[in-house]
Amino acid sequence: MLIGLLSDTHGHTANLVKMLKHFDRQSVDVVVHCGDIGSSDCLEALVMGKPVYAVAGNVDRGACFEHEAAALGINFSEQTVHVPLDRGGMLAATHGDNAAVLAQLLRDPENVYVCHGHTHRRRDERIGGARVVNPGAMHHSRGGPNGAAILDTEKDLLTFVDLDSLD
Secondary structure (H helix, E strand, O other), X not given: OEEEEEOOOOOOHHXXXXXXXXXXXXXXXXXXXXXXXXXXXXXXXXXXXXXXXXEOOOOOOOOOHHHHHHHHOOEEEOOEEEEEOXXXXXXXXXOOOOHHHHHHHHHOOOEEEEEOOOOOOEEEEEEOOEEEEEEOOOOOOXXXXXXXXXXXXXXXXXXXXXXXXXX
């Protein structure tokens, strides 16, 4: 299963659309947005004929995305979403601005992957039995280029994608 991971779009629809086109060319099966979507236009752009999971980021809370996401068919939550994996287990995603929520996801042995955003920094490390991933930011990345990531759960392979390298 190929999962496209995004975070911290902050309303920059053009960046998001560019990355989603790349995800489509790579035959991504599922898209996960780890929060700070930033606008209704970005929320609508996420709909591309594949399952989409998204969480609210600190800038999204109070934006009433829950009803809009439901109408668009997006699996949306204020705190966490869980994506069932083909070989069992879950990919859990949260925004990452709540350390207690992140710690709780890491304690759950069913979560093979725990994904988050918020820091605007790429991350790929193992903590206990989980692989912890931050795809970086689609806008105002810190310590690296703007971008996202593609996770191949069959191979346990994570590939970071630089936004500027895409045409």
